[in-house]
Every structure is written in C-alpha cells, then in structure tokens.
Amino acid sequence: DSEPLVLGIETSCDETGVGVVRGHTLLADAIASSVEEHARFGGVVPEVASRAHLEAMTPTVERALADAGATFQDVDAFAVTAGPGLPGALMVGVAAAKAYALSLGKPLYGVNHLAAHVAVDQLEHGPLPKPCVAMLVSGGHSSLLLVPDITGDVRSLGSTVDDAAGEAFDKVARVLDLGFPGGPVIDRRAREGDPAAIPFPRGKYDDGTYDFSFSGLKTAVARWVEAKERAGEPVPVADVAASFQEAVVDVLTHKAIKVCHENDVKDLLIGGGVAANSRLRALAQERCDDAGIRLRVPRPKLCTDNGAMVAALGSELLASGRPPSELDLPADSSLPL
Ligand code: KG4
Ligand code: ZN
Secondary structure, three states: OOOOEEEEEEOOOOEEEEEEEEOOEEEEEEEEEOHHHHHOOOOOOHHHHHHHHHHHHHHHHHHHHHHHOOOHHHOOEEEEEEEOOOHHHHHHHHHHHHHHHHHHOOOEEEEEHHHHHHHOOHHHHOOOOOOEEEEEEOOOOEEEEEEEEOOOEEEEEEEEOOOOHHHHHHHHHHHOOOOOOHHHHHHHHHOOOOOOOOOOOOOOOOOOOOOEOOHHHHHHHHHHHHHHHHOOOOOOHHHHHHHHHHHHHHHHHHHHHHHHHHOOOOEEEEEOHHHHOHHHHHHHHHHHHHHOOEEEOOOHHHHOOOOHHHHHHHHHHHHOOOOOOOOOOOOOOOOOO
C-alpha cells in the first residue's frame, strides 16, 4: 500500500469513465456509456453526451471507489481528461474533478486524452519502454507518436489528413446499414468475409510521410456499394467489411513499422478504440514478429475510452514529481500533446 491511490475521470466523448489505480495496478474501471442514446443519430451528439455525463458522474465515481474497496479519503490525487474532446463533455469531467480535489484538499492532474491512451498500457504490460512508438487510432484521431517520456515528451510524427480510422469504420458501417458504432460490428462481420474480395485503395501507402488518409477509402466503399445496388445485385456485406477492414489495417501497420524502422525504435504500442480490432491486432503481431519489433496492445476494454487510462497517466505524473495543475485548469477541446 506504499504507492499512491489515483482516481481518474474521463468525459471527452460519450463514455463517463472513472478508474482507480495504485501505482501501475488497476483497482477499478467503471464506465457509463451514452452510446445507445447516440445510435439513432448515427454519431455522437455533443449536447446529449454532456447531459449524460452530468447524470452519470456521481454514481460512476461512487461505483469505482466501491469496486476499488476505497473511500474518498483514501484518494491521494485526482486526474482528469482536460482535452482534446467535445468541449461541453470535457467541462463536466473537469468541473467534477476540481470539486473533488478542492473539497478533499488533494492534487489534481489535467491530462491529455491521447497520452492517456498510451499510458494505459502500463496497467497491463508494466512500465513503457523508453522510447517507444505509439500508434493511436480512435474515432477522433489517427496519429503516430514518438514517445521518449509519456509524462512530458510526446512528439507527433504524423496523423490523418482527413478522417480518423475509427470514423472510417463508423461511416462505412452506416453505408452498410450496420448501425453505430461501426468498428465492433465490422470487425465481427469481416470474420465471415474475404479480405481480398475487393481491392479497395490504400491511401498514402508509400507517400514518404507518416500521415494517413481514409476519406478516399470510405468514398470508394460507398461507390462500390451504390453500384451493386443500382445493378440490383445483393451487397456481399461480409466481403465488403473484410476488404475495407483489410485496407485500413494494412496501411496502419505498414506505416507504424516504417516509423519504428526509420527512428530505430524496437517497441511499438497501439492504442485507442480501433486497437480493439481483432484483424489489426493479428496483422500488427505478424508484421512486428517479421520486423523484430516488440508489440504491446492493451486488452480491448482498455483500448476504448475509459477512466483507468486517465488514472494511469495521473499516477505517472505524480510519480515523476511533476507539479499538479492549478484549480483554474481549463477544458481545452483542442489540447495539443
Ligand atoms: O478511443 P475511442 O473509444 O473513442 C475516441 O476517443 O474516439 O474510439 C472509438 C472508435 C469508434 O470509431 C469505434 O467504431 C472504434 O473506435 N472501434 C473499433 C473497434 N472497437 C471500437 N474499430 C474497429 N474495430 C473494433 N473492434
Ligand atoms: Zn479515445
């Protein structure tokens, strides 16, 4: 019990996540999601998300503490996602965290959502290798990061120039009438399909940058499906899902390994919601094995948004001796790394 207990709050999108960690040990990971309220709109509605966070905040914090067998008095520090994310949604978490920290007289750490997606892996695989390359693929971001030190030195080497990888999954799922969010259902349907059935484009594959582009792929899938429908032919949903998914994970793994090679880094970490994708995990493992690169991917529940990732980074900041945030910490929807 010598290490400090840190409670982390995540509200950047549609999940109200509250995690509790002691050092690198995960004690609780409570989640309330408003995803079903957004499903009928085909995407996250910011106003609906903010209201859901308000309602879920207190019960989710209480549930996390109960799961951890702890009380408010046991908490040594609070951490909260300060950005990037939806402004109103972030504000709910930041306001709650300030109130807890102020009333209990404990330090508060505002953390970056992207860095937290990387830091969470420590709860499963131990301290991060220094340096490592992190590929962050979610509904809002697709970035390649060089990470000499997660508590202060994270460099973005490239990112998507249009849609995020998860956004492409969500949009293609809509074209195929598979509902929202699209990632998990495409992952599932793709298992019955042929990934080589349709040669969808791999944007920016060998363009000499570390950037991605997925909007051309999304459009190509939509055109292909429309052509089938116009011809009155059935749409082979599993084949489209598998071929689309293959195009995404092929580009992602290709570029991630390229970054490792060109920067002489032997450790690759993949995080964010799309890292839950089973084909991405398998292909990344295969290609890393061939390239002599060690791969770390957190278990799927830690890949999608959660409070444990925020607590994990808060814990790291506390351990590194960094000063806590001021109590006028702003919620910053476009917080840079
Ligand atoms: O990290 P996350 O929970 O929230 C953001 O910060 O965006 O990521 C959500 C994204 C969604 O676009 C969702 O469709 C995608 O992650 N996702 C997946 C899978 N599970 C979630 N994409 C592909 N395969 C999956 N199994
Ligand atoms: Zn995220």
